[in-house]
Amino acid sequence: MINYKISVDDEEFAFSEEQTSQLDLLELEAGKFHVLQNNKAYRANVLYSNFMDKTLTIEVNGNSYQVAIADSYDQMVEEMGLSVNTSQKVNEIKAPMPGLILDILVEVGQEITEGTPLLVLSAMKMENIILSQGDGVLKSIEVAKDDAVEKGQLIIEME
Structure with missing residues (x-):
């Protein structure tokens, strides 16, 4: 079962809950991480995050990436065609x-x-x-x- 769809710049990736729990990730300090993947080490820094629209700007080994995360709820809303972005009055x-x-x-x-x-x-x-x-x-x-x-x-x- 796909729990997360993650868009990085123009590429899309799918991850299950199990795959995300198996990430070899160590937070070194606030917003700075050390990641091991396939016996390779990466330095990752969170440059910007917006919790409301689930977007991040992440720097990995000196390269910057725009990341958008869609959880299973977001994916269901999209599939149902309910994610129309119309302005609405908010109280x-x-x-x-x-x-x-x-x-x-x-x-x-x-x-x-x-x-x-x-x-x-x-x-x-x-x-x-x-x-x-x-x-x-x-x-x-x-x-x-x-x-x-x-x-x-x-x-x-x-x-």
Whole structure:
């Protein structure tokens, strides 16, 4: 069973849960990894990550790659034709994971569109830029810089 489809630049790879658990991967420090694959060593650095749209920019042995991850749920939605990207009005934006607010990139009253960077959330020693998933006007920002947030906590309210 394919659990993950991973697109790296223009190539697509499929991995099962078992294959991912067998990766020989060691985190050296935040966002920096040592990987062994087929008796070859690789240095991998996470340069950018966006948890909401499951994308990463990874540098491996000095080469940069754009990576997109689709889990089994994402694949099912795609197969059903439900992944149409239409802008929608969003009322609440909640923290996708526990972490620390490093920066707020928007202001109350600002009109935003889908994909607008809203804030920077540090989680698991990586910086994640939280993007708007729809259009709207910022009604309130419920967090401040340096606030700790829990997964699912309301961070921005829109109208």
